[in-house]
Amino acid sequence: MPALLAVVYGLWAAANHRDGGPITGGNVLLGVVSGLVFGALYAGLRQAAPTLPRELRAGAWAVFAGLSFGFLCGLTDASVLRTAAMAAAVAAAVFATVFYRYYTRE
Incomplete structure (x- = not known):
């Protein structure tokens, strides 16, 4: 995978x-x-x-997703501000989703 x-x-x-x-x-x-x-x-x-504990685990996945998406967005003609905002939005969404999943499954 x-x-x-x-x-x-x-x-x-x-x-x-x-x-x-x-x-x-x-x-x-x-x-x-x-x-x-x-x-x-x-x-x-x-x-x-x-x-890792669930908070750090969710944070690690959020940082990974935000940086990965931010890099891809940065390769386009998007401005730095838009790239940072989109990466932060992706990271926040991933954090909320992953934290909820880990919190309800443990």
């Missing part, structure tokens, strides 16, 4: 950076590196998250 998510994330990052232009070596390299980093961080968080 982490490998599939990493591939999708890398393709998404490369497509955002390309912005409809031709495929270049830089786009491919960005996609590969982004996918590898995303996959490694995702696998590491999946490994470490069960040892």
Whole structure:
């Protein structure tokens, strides 16, 4: 599962950076590196998250989701303020959802 998510994330990052232009070596390299980093961080968080208390676990997933989405949004022509606002909104939504899930399942 982490490998599939990493591939999708890398393709998404490369497509955002390309912005409809031709495929270049830089786009491919960005996609590969982004996918590898995303996959490694995702696998590491999946490994470490069960040892954390529910508040920190929800916070860790929220930070991961916010940063991941913010990076993808930052590759477009969006302003820094819009990128930060959207990443914060995604992180808040993920935190609320994951905290609720962990709080009701423990």
